[in-house]
Amino acid sequence: MISRRSVLLGSAVLAGAGLFGRPDRAPAFTRPLPPAAPVGEESIVSLDLKAAERSLSLPCFGGKSLPLWTFTDAAEPPVARVRLGQRLNTHLVNGLTRPGEHVSIHWHGIRLPNDQDGVPYLVQKPVEPGESYDYSFVPPDTGTFFFHTHCNSVEQLGRGLFGILIVEGDAPEPYDADELVVLKDWRIDEAGTGFLPFLTNEGAGKAGTFGTVRSVNGAIRPDINLPASADVRLRVVNVDPTRLTEIGVEGAEAAVVAIDGIACQPFPLRSWRMGPAMRVDLIVRTPPDGGTATLVDYFAAKPVPLARLVASGPARRQGPFDPAPLAAGRIAPPDLASAITMPITFSATATGAAVAELAGDGAPLGPLCLSQSNLWAINKASWPSDMHQIPPPMAQLERGKTYLFELRNVTPHMHPIHLHGHSFSVLKSNRRDLPPHHADTVLLQPKERLQIAFVADNPGKWMIHCHIIEHQETGMMAWFEVA
CATH class of the missing domain: 2.60.40.420 (Cupredoxins -  blue copper proteins)
Known part of the structure; x- marks a missing residue:
């Protein structure tokens, strides 16, 4: 609750209101961001991943083993580290044995070429059991990212098919x-x-x-x-x-x-x-x-x-807390004066509203609740339940132009909205004050209108969806094309 x-x-x-356990306002930090980190010479970092079911244990399992789905023989997620300028070559093998349990890898938050984005059917063929696939790209940004599958994600993430990607050089x-x-x-x-x-x-x-x-x-x-x-x-x-x-x-x-x-x-x-x-x-x-x-x-x-x-151990620092800032990012600044505004509304469908009402009343929910249509929509359109049926694009964007998306949440629930292929500037909200920052996923509060802006500088077909995976897989997903 x-x-x-x-x-x-x-x-x-x-x-400055209601500080957790601290009665007075913390000081502001004024050290400016250093320039973007220099790009090093290209070299190859290799990563081998095999999605498979493995009986493994984590400390939180209380000494028992569970049928995890993982990319390696360890229960902990793999951590890939590359330096800015290095190329990550990944060989993915689908070792899952359930018929039809295909996989692909989405490199979350990385502004990579469209054919490396890992969305099955939209940009690549799904990797069926027994098949393999190779990814190769140079991450353009330093920072903390992760990767995960993009099909049956609610179960595959739930069982452990994810990893961490760190691009070093920003400190x-x-x-x-x-x-x-x-x-x-x-x-x-x-x-x-x-x-x-x-x-x-x-x-x-x-x-x-x-x-x-x-x-x-x-x-x-x-x-x-x-x-x-x-x-x-x-x-x-x-x-x-x-x-x-x-x-x-x-x-x-x-x-x-x-x-x-x-x-x-x-x-x-x-x-x-x-x-x-x-x-x-x-x-x-x-x-x-x-x-x-x-x-x-x-x-x-x-x-x-x-x-x-x-x-x-011995003290490492003396004096007041004044954290060193990281190197500035490489995101193209949006041209707000000439930005093209697009409203994007996240809503429940009629079926979704009925399911939520039944759940609130304590009524039993059977499979027929989901049989006629999906539960969530973007601009009144739901992604088809059969995920390989690609609907028409939500929008066609012109490469190089700035777009201002006004994200509108007309539901009573929060939605973390993720944009593929781009990092955007978070501008303003009608409900809260936010610091200036870039993001690839932004949390929409109920009844919130939040503005984000970005330069559509990465050509291809890109997803936009809620990252509460059950919402994504029941309709709150769309795509747009940059050309």
């Missing part, structure tokens, strides 16, 4: 530590030996179907060991198919330095709300030797501890 306090605090991220002043913080729920049955259904009618028609076990880096409330009195980078990645979180740090000063991989002007962290697929890079000044701080989720009736930050 979301408390009124949590909602108010989330909408006042920069307004002119090195931090004292650099740690990944991967947030994910698992829908585990009561016996702890199998999975519950990943998509439910009630969840799909409302806020999504939540996991039963919350994990950070595969563990429940783990300790993350860090140097003491240090400025450490935490790359927080929400890979969950459903859960929204509102990240905060208690017991230490913290700042946001990047959103969705791209540097922003550092600002003090009070809380930052993250939908599925969103990332945030934090700099935390750790406590002295022996001290602890807590990474928390405020999107609940009371704060939920996610992980404990444990500091040890």
